[in-house]
Every structure is written in structure tokens, then in C-alpha cells.
Amino acid sequence: MNESIELQDKTFVRYISAAELGIIVSQLADEINAYYSKFQLEIILVSILDGSFIFMADLVRKLTFPHKIHFVKLQSYDDMESTGQVKVLLDLDVDVSGKHVLIVEDIVDTGLTLESFKGMLTNSDPLSVKLCTLLSKPEVHNDIVDLDFVGKEIPPEFIIGYGLDLNGVARNLPDIYKLKI
Ligand code: IMP
Ligand code: MG
Numbered sequence: 001m002n003e004s005i006e007l008q009d010k011t012f013v014r015y016i017s018a019a020e021l022g023i024i025v026s027q028l029a030d031e032i033n034a035y036y037s038k039f040q041l042e043i044i045l046v047s048i049l050d051g052s053f054i055f056m057a058d059l060v061r062k063l064t065f066p067h068k069i070h071f072v073k074l075q076s077y078d079d080m081e082s083t084g085q086v087k088v089l090l091d092l093d094v095d096v097s098g099k100h101v102l103i104v105e106d107i108v109d110t111g112l113t114l115e116s117f118k119g120m121l122t123n124s125d126p127l128s129v130k131l132c133t134l135l136s137k138p139e140v141h142n143d144i145v146d147l148d149f150v151g152k153e154i155p156p157e158f159i160i161g162y163g164l165d166l167n168g169v170a171r172n173l174p175d176i177y178k179l180k181i
Helices: 018-036 053-060 112-122
Strands: 004-007 010-016 043-049 067-078 081-090 100-108 128-136 149-153 176-179
Touching: 010 018, 018 053, 018 100, 018 128, 018 149, 043 053, 043 112, 053 067, 053 100, 067 112, 081 112, 100 112, 112 128
Parallel strands: 043 067, 043 100, 100 128, 128 149
Antiparallel strands: 004 010, 010 176, 067 081
């Protein structure tokens, strides 16, 4: 496996291996299973596209409670920065009123995406809304968003791989790489 890769005139170095990601996802699944195991109603999982598609696919195969899987496509990032605005590119196709919802995100940077999506969902009167993210950058969002299940906290690095992209590419990398500064 490459220790570093060149992409769009930038160098990225290997940061979180596929093996470590496997362990992180298994631990998260254990926590989520423990929390939802006693719920009587089926849970609505909402994956935020595009970045979370690989994480979601790995996570749901480890879940043991009844659930349904839905997707929304939100966009807040342009190049390597948050634009400060969240655009809904593909809306939710399920009525969440009276349902328990778990939102699944790849990474929380400013927290804007999750915060605004949670706000949109809350308008539909769900019974509960919980947030799960594979990665979190607490130094950037300063806990403005209340995260319920977090895989790993990282410093404010720009990272790619395992679903995360640089201008649409590199999502397929099995390991996560960080920008070398
Ligand atoms: P937030 O709204 O600032 O929390 O940004 C969240 C979204 O921006 C995530 O869902 C990712 O799609 C994207 N994002 C945040 N940090 C990174 C990164 O380091 N690499 C690639 N995408 C990122
Ligand atoms: Mg995302």
C-alpha cells in the first residue's frame, strides 16, 4: 500500500489504514447496536451522500436491529473548504414523523451540514434524531453540533479516501490519506 500519493498537484500521506477503519466501524456498530437493540420500532437510517456511502455500506452490514436505509445528498464543500451554505441536491424520500432517525455522516468539520440537516428533519416531528459520524474535527466545530456516535476524532486536517474526496476523486481509496503541508 502506498505511503504517499500525488493528486491535483498536492501530496497526501497515509493516515488511517483500512485495517484501523475496520476496527473503528466495528466499535461504532457495537455502540449503535447496544443503543437501538431495545427499540420496538424500526429505525430510519439516513446516509448523507456522497461522502458517507462507503462507511454506510460497511456500517449497516454490522447492524443487528430492524432498520430502513435512506439517502440524502447534501453539499457544503467546494474544493478543500466549507462554503458556509448547505445545498440539498437530493431530498429525503421518507416521512420521518413518529420515527426514530439515525443520521450517518462521513466527517464533521464545521458541523454546518449536520446541524442544518438535523434542523430540517426536526420540522417533520421524528420521535428522535441521533447523529453518527465516522470522523470528527472537534477543533473546527467546537461541539456546536451534538454528536451521539463518533468513530474517531482528528485534528483539522484535510483528508481523502474511504468515501472522502478531493474535487470528486479519491473516494475509492481503501485507506484514508491526509494532505501534506
Ligand atoms: P461541515 O458541514 O463543515 O461539517 O462539512 C461536512 C462535509 O464536508 C462532510 O460531509 C464532507 O463531505 C466534507 N468534508 C469535511 N471535511 C472534509 C475533509 O477533510 N475531506 C473531504 N471532505 C470533507
Ligand atoms: Mg459528507
